[in-house]
Amino acid sequence: MQDLQTVSETEEFDDFRQMALLSMEEICRDIFRENQHRIKIKKESVAVRNLENIFHTTLGISNEKGFQNMSLRDLSRVSGLSMGALYSYFASKEELLEMIQNQGRRITLKVLSRRVNPGDPPSVQLRAAMRTHLYLTEVMQPWFYFSYMEAKNLGREQRKKAIESELVTEEMFVQILSDGVKKREFVVENPTLTAAVIKAMLQDWYLKRWKYSRRQVSVQSYADFVIGFLESVVCKSPES
Amino acid sequence: MQDLQTVSETEEFDDFRQMALLSMEEICRDIFRENQHRIKIKKESVAVRNLENIFHTTLGISNEKGFQNMSLRDLSRVSGLSMGALYSYFASKEELLEMIQNQGRRITLKVLSRRVNPGDPPSVQLRAAMRTHLYLTEVMQPWFYFSYMEAKNLGREQRKKAIESELVTEEMFVQILSDGVKKREFVVENPTLTAAVIKAMLQDWYLKRWKYSRRQVSVQSYADFVIGFLESVVCKSPES
DNA sequence: CAGAAAATATAACGAACGCTCGATATTATT
DNA sequence: AATAATATCGAGCGTTCGTTATATTTTCTG
Numbered sequence: 001m002q003d004l005q006t007v008s009e010t011e012e013f014d015d016f017r018q019m020a021l022l023s024m025e026e027i028c029r030d031i032f033r034e035n036q037h038r039i040k041i042k043k044e045s046v047a048v049r050n051l052e053n054i055f056h057t058t059l060g061i062s063n064e065k066g067f068q069n070m071s072l073r074d075l076s077r078v079s080g081l082s083m084g085a086l087y088s089y090f091a092s093k094e095e096l097l098e099m100i101q102n103q104g105r106r107i108t109l110k111v112l113s114r115r116v117n118p119g120d121p122p123s124v125q126l127r128a129a130m131r132t133h134l135y136l137t138e139v140m141q142p143w144f145y146f147s148y149m150e151a152k153n154l155g156r157e158q159r160k161k162a163i164e165s166e167l168v169t170e171e172m173f174v175q176i177l178s179d180g181v182k183k184r185e186f187v188v189e190n191p192t193l194t195a196a197v198i199k200a201m202l203q204d205w206y207l208k209r210w211k212y213s214r215r216q217v218s219v220q221s222y223a224d225f226v227i228g229f230l231e232s233v234v235c236k237s238p239e240s
Numbered sequence: 241m242q243d244l245q246t247v248s249e250t251e252e253f254d255d256f257r258q259m260a261l262l263s264m265e266e267i268c269r270d271i272f273r274e275n276q277h278r279i280k281i282k283k284e285s286v287a288v289r290n291l292e293n294i295f296h297t298t299l300g301i302s303n304e305k306g307f308q309n310m311s312l313r314d315l316s317r318v319s320g321l322s323m324g325a326l327y328s329y330f331a332s333k334e335e336l337l338e339m340i341q342n343q344g345r346r347i348t349l350k351v352l353s354r355r356v357n358p359g360d361p362p363s364v365q366l367r368a369a370m371r372t373h374l375y376l377t378e379v380m381q382p383w384f385y386f387s388y389m390e391a392k393n394l395g396r397e398q399r400k401k402a403i404e405s406e407l408v409t410e411e412m413f414v415q416i417l418s419d420g421v422k423k424r425e426f427v428v429e430n431p432t433l434t435a436a437v438i439k440a441m442l443q444d445w446y447l448k449r450w451k452y453s454r455r456q457v458s459v460q461s462y463a464d465f466v467i468g469f470l471e472s473v474v475c476k477s478p479e480s
Numbered sequence: 481c482a483g484a485a486a487a488t489a490t491a492a493c494g495a496a497c498g499c500t501c502g503a504t505a506t507t508a509t510t
Numbered sequence: 511a512a513t514a515a516t517a518t519c520g521a522g523c524g525t526t527c528g529t530t531a532t533a534t535t536t537t538c539t540g
Contacts, residue, residue, distance in 0.1 A: 040516095040517085041516085041517070042515085042516065042517090043507090043516075043517085046516090046517075064392070065392070065393070066306075066308060066392065066393060068306060068308050068309055069308055069393070071496075071497065071498080072497085072498065072499080073496085073497085073498095076520095081518080081519095082518055082519045082520060083498090083499080083500090083519080083520065083521095084499095084500080084501080084517090084518060084519055084520070085517070085518050085519070087498095087499070087500080088517070088518080091499095092498080092499080093498065093499090149389065149392075152304070152305070152306065152389075153305070153306060153309070163450075166451075167451075190465060192455070193457070193462070193465050194469070196444065196448075196451070196452075197441045197444065197465075197466065197469060199444075200440045200441050200443070200444035200448075201437045201440050201441065203440070203444075204436065204437065204439075204440035204443075208436075208440075210403075211406075211407075211436070212436075215432070217433070222433070225430060225433045226437065229434070229437060229473060232472075232473050233469060233472050233473055280486095280487085281486080281487070282485085282486065282487090283486075283487090283537090283538095286486090286487075286537095311526075311527065311528085312527080312528065312529085313526085313527085313528095321488080321489095322488055322489045322490075323488095323489080323490085323491095323528090323529085323530090324487090324488060324489060324490075324530085324531095324532095325487070325488050325489075327528095327529070327530075328487070328488080331529095332528080332529080333528065333529090
């Protein structure tokens, strides 16, 4: 039983990785189509290939030295595209930042709503939401770290979207917890603060990944631990 | 009883604030004395006054736009000191960053070791450590936020110190938890991961302060909540 | 109050930044 | 194969950066 569950979880996570990587190209295609009026490149195949390159390279450099410290000459050198070529895909460095932010938010919403089924019992939803969130941030760690660290460098409008996005996922946990209380699965005095600390625990995974990989903690075992930790607080009686 | 406790906690926090503000000048004095060979200013009274100004202004600007995005001309304008005057207090922008990091680490260690008594029972230590950490980060929020956000822009040596500092406080929680298990006050399966999520919950307070102040959650009530949350996991039987 | 010492102000330096644009290379169409 | 359309290139623009050398003002001392 234990083994079976572990195997199925591993498979689940690998599926997850595959799905996310496939989503990447798909999303770059969406971005290209939606911003075709801004992007100077005509051919989709060329644009998508280079956009993937640009986003991936930007995340890599930014997670080392920060987006502001990444010069466009750095990006040009590492990506292999010239300065001029880069500026065929975005009009300014700030626009590049905004495109990346949008890309990640879109994937997050898509995946979360696909994997958490509102018809399930709250306890199942809670587990699914936490595990999905962790797996997602594991697979897309560079983006989440980037997004968190660069949030304050965004313009007014974009920052508003980032805050909104944070509160939306938190609200999802509040809903699940409240629903669980109503259905007598959970005992939660303060769903809002409980949801806040859930988010804090989930975020630690991508903010401090150096700590966990140094200790050889896998994302699956961290997920098991955090879910168990939370359930020992909110579950009325785990066995009955 | 409830009221009495609330009052005493409020007083405790006010004491805390006063202590921290007083420590600030004290620490600037220490920094001046230790770096007198680097700092071009001779008179202590002048140096301490301006160092406080420089640190305070730097934290303020950096928490809005980031340290790298703060130009020294910004710092000059806001602090009221000229470029030349600034360079009498540090030899480079990076040295300024390092001085601020050292200042904060020093206060953290000083306060934590002063308020957590190794002779107390683990359950008392645990509460004291969590509450102290939260109060400290509340009073020195600008520094902690700054320190967290700018950690990756440090040099090799300084980054090592920052990582070490993170792990030291976490190790303190591991010690308290393990000690509590040995003395049969706590039941904790994995003290290391438990300490990690404790840190995550504590850190959320200064990383997301906008969220909590928007919801009008005070640091005292957040401390009460987090302590209660944790105790419901680790305490064998809260009443007996 | 004169003169020395200390602290601050000013202006300029080279380097690096984001960004642009005419020239060049690549690909598609006839 | 020739032409047109598309994509890439990289030197150079103006600006701002961190930093410094020098001049000026303030403060202390006898």
